[in-house]
Amino acid sequence: xxxxxxxxxxxxxxxxxxxxxxxxxxxxxxxxxxxxxxxxxxxxxxxxxxxxxxxxxxxxxxxxxxxxxxxxxxxxxxxxxxxxxxxxxxxxxxxxxxxxxxxxxxxxxxxxxxxxxxxxxxxxxxxxxxxxxxxxxxxxxxxxxxxxxxxxxxxxxxxxxxxxxxxxxxxxxxxxxxxxxxxxxxxxxxxxxxxxxxxxxxxxxxxxxxxxxxxxxxxxxxxxxxxxxxxxxxxxxxxxxxxxxxxxxxxxxxxxxxxxxxxxxxxxxxxxxxxxxxxxxxxxxxxxxxxxxxxxxxxxxxxx
Amino acid sequence: xxxxxxxxxxxxxxxxxxxxxxxxxxxxxxxxxxxxxxxxxxxxxxxxxxxxxxxxxxxxxxxxxxxxxxxxxxxxxxxxxxxxxxxxxxxxxxxxxxxxxxxxxxxxxxxxxxxxxxxxxxxxxxxxxxxxxxxxxxxxxxxxxxxxxxxxxxxxxxxxxxxxxxxxxxxxxxxxxxxxxxxxxxxxxxxxxxxxxxxxxxxxxxxxxxxxxxxxxxxxxxxxxxxxxxxxxxxxxxxxxxxxxxxxxxxxxxxxxxx
Numbered sequence: 192x193x194x195x196x197x198x199x200x201x202x203x204x205x206x207x208x209x210x211x212x213x214x215x216x217x218x219x220x221x222x223x224x225x226x227x228x229x230x231x232x233x234x235x236x237x238x239x240x241x242x243x244x245x246x247x248x249x250x251x252x253x254x255x256x257x258x259x260x261x262x263x264x265x266x267x268x269x270x271x272x273x274x275x276x277x278x279x280x281x282x283x284x285x286x287x288x289x290x291x292x293x294x295x296x297x298x299x300x301x302x303x304x305x306x307x308x309x310x311x312x313x314x315x316x317x318x319x320x321x322x323x324x325x326x327x328x329x330x331x332x333x334x335x336x337x338x339x340x341x342x343x344x345x346x347x348x349x350x351x352x353x354x355x356x357x358x359x360x361x362x363x364x365x366x367x368x369x370x371x372x373x374x375x376x377x378x379x380x381x382x383x384x385x386x387x388x389x390x391x392x393x394x395x396x397x398x399x400x401x402x403x404x405x406x407x408x409x410x411x412x413x414x415x416x417x418x419x420x421x422x423x424x425x426x427x428x429x430x431x432x433x434x435x436x437x438x439x440x441x442x443x444x445x446x447x448x449x450x451x452x453x454x455x456x457x458x459x460x461x462x463x464x465x466x467x468x469x470x471x472x473x474x475x476x477x478x479x480x481x482x483x484x485x486x487x488x489x490x491x492x493x494x495x
Numbered sequence: 496x497x498x499x500x501x502x503x504x505x506x507x508x509x510x511x512x513x514x515x516x517x518x519x520x521x522x523x524x525x526x527x528x529x530x531x532x533x534x535x536x537x538x539x540x541x542x543x544x545x546x547x548x549x550x551x552x553x554x555x556x557x558x559x560x561x562x563x564x565x566x567x568x569x570x571x572x573x574x575x576x577x578x579x580x581x582x583x584x585x586x587x588x589x590x591x592x593x594x595x596x597x598x599x600x601x602x603x604x605x606x607x608x609x610x611x612x613x614x615x616x617x618x619x620x621x622x623x624x625x626x627x628x629x630x631x632x633x634x635x636x637x638x639x640x641x642x643x644x645x646x647x648x649x650x651x652x653x654x655x656x657x658x659x660x661x662x663x664x665x666x667x668x669x670x671x672x673x674x675x676x677x678x679x680x681x682x683x684x685x686x687x688x689x690x691x692x693x694x695x696x697x698x699x700x701x702x703x704x705x706x707x708x709x710x711x712x713x714x715x716x717x718x719x720x721x722x723x724x725x726x727x728x729x730x731x732x733x734x735x736x737x738x739x740x741x742x743x744x745x746x747x748x749x750x751x752x753x754x
Contacts, residue, residue, distance in 0.1 A: 217546070217547075217562065218545070218546040218560075218561070218562050218576070219546065219560035219561065219562035219563070220546075220562040220563075220564070220567075243576060243623075244545075244623045244624070246560075263621065264621055264622050264623050264624070265620045265621045265622060265623035266620055266621060267620030267621075269522065269559075269560045270559040270560060272620075273618075273619065273620065274620065277618060277620075278617070278618045281615060281618035282615060282616065282617070282618055293607065293621060293622065294621075294622070295622040295623070295624060295625070295626040295627045296545050296576055296580060296622070296623055296624040296627060297576075297577075297580040297583075297584065297624065297627040298627075300575075300576050300577045300580065301577070304577060315584065316584070316630065316631075316676055316677060316678050317584065317626065317627045317630040317631065318626050318627075318630060318656075319630065319656070319675045319676040319677050320630075320653070320656040320659055320671070320672065320675035320676070320677055321626050321629075321630075321653050321654060321655065321656045322607070322612075322652045322653045322654070323607075323622065323626060323654065326607075326612055326652075340676055341675065341676025342676070369573070370562075370564070370567045370573060371544070371546035371547035371548045371561075371562050371566075371567055371573055371574075372547050372573075372574060372575040372576070373546055373547060373562075373575065373576045374575065374576050374577065375575070376575055376577075377575070377577060426562065426563060426564050428564045428567050428568075429564075432563070432564055433559060433560065433563055433564075435559045486568050486569075
């Protein structure tokens with residue numbers, strides 16, 4: 192049965208108030224900004240955000256007042272530096288106080304992996320001697336029962352919903368994703384529900400022609416949303432490049448609460464839908480971000 | 496020859512890379528240091544990127560982030576963060592690079608908060624992969640701006656462990672890392688806008704190895720929050736060669752990261 196749905200319906204059904212959401216899992220590329228903006232549109236509240244290095248989407252959701260808790264390795268603006276809304280929330284409780292559970296990229300990956308494997312924790316030697324285990328009360332330190340060496344136990348983190356932007360999917364949620372994956376695979380397999388946002392909807396035959404390029408089984412997927420340019424301003428290999436200028440403008444404009452509110456009205460709240468957002472970017476900008484030179488992989492042969 | 500402080504930092508970072516090494520490349524300046532090393536003295540080194548990328552040819556275009564499409568195209572392996580971080584955890588990275596907001600004399604680094612973590616005066620972005628790179632790399636190089644409020648006797652929060660602290664249980668240094676359970680490593684270079692520090696692994700202390708042309712030991716001391724210890728052969732930093740500057744400027748022609 193087709194899982195194809197609108198972004199409005201996907202967020203309304205699968206991201207209720209109080210949900211824990213894993214989003215922005217490939218680090219800098221493939222960030223589901225369109226999904227994040229719909230969450231802001233629908234004024235979701237008390238969300239928990241889960242992610243590795245998160246580029247500005249976490250900052251936007253925090254500034255829009257959607258977030259209660261952050262379990263992440265890094266919240267900022269990768270090409271510009273600090274995240275202004277995150278700072279205001281932590282330092283001054285604007286627009287509201289948030290709770291943080293500090294992670295590293297490896298520890299959040301291990302937390303999702305543990306959930307994906309159905310085990311309560313995964314041990315590591317990372318972060319021993321740092322202050323992260325003191326800040327994040329979910330970590331435990333224990334001696335290995337096998338050799339007595341010190342270990343950090345990273346407990347499983349199961350997202351209510353994982354939102355992943357992919358290059359192409361069929362209507363059932365069989366999807367191809369390529370490029371650096373970050374923690375996308377673990378987050379998809381760990382989640383209770385998965386929303387896929389696709390640049391292109393293709394036939395089942397296209398996806399099944401290369402099953403090694405599929406991130407996870409479609410039975411985890413609840414909704415498929417077709418949203419071209421849905422990851423802008425982040426990059427999607429084979430479709431468009433990162434819009435560095437957008438991150439710079441965001442950084443400059445959101446230094447004050449008022450500046451962020453103006454940005455939010457202009458780019459999110461006053462946008463009737465994603466088509467209007469893409470139209471606002473303008474054809475010239477879209478062309479400048481587009482692929483300049485295609486680099487197709489050699490086909491593989493699944494013959495027998 | 497004219498060059499910027501950042502260009503000199505890139506050169507110092509590049510010189511940390513030995514030919515044939517697996518280098519865990521961080522963001523910004525180390526991206527260019529990796530490209531520079533590849534094109535000069537370390538043509539066979541391999542770069543590991545925590546987004547899930549391994550490559551042995553620098554990206555054709557300047558990178559704003561490690562996940563930019565030009566860093567994916569033509570890579571040796573494009574995979575997940577857990578796989579690349581797993582290699583790091585298992586000891587495969589000879590050298591790792593990280594930056595920071597604050598560092599102390601034992602190479603402990605803070606990128607999390609300024610002030611008390613329950614009521615921070617400044618919320619910084621956090622670890623990213625830095626704490627993992629500091630935990631697991633065989634050698635660690637730290638790159639940062641040199642200011643008195645950044646090079647502090649004690650940092651407010653240890654995001655990325657260096658050589659710890661001396662205490663009742665023993666000294667800082669390699670012994671501290673063993674005590675807390677870190678499997679290897681520790682900082683071997685702290686590259687700043689004023690100089691280059693190396694570390695004494697026995698007690699974990701930073702030692703001024705060289706001061707950059709145009710500065711003096713006194714000036715470095717002025718900008719450092721602890722009493723400097725000088726390395727035995729402390730001298731002026733060797734400036735960038737014409738070849739090194741040429742490669743940096745080819746790679747970053749508009750000076751996005753290096754001016």
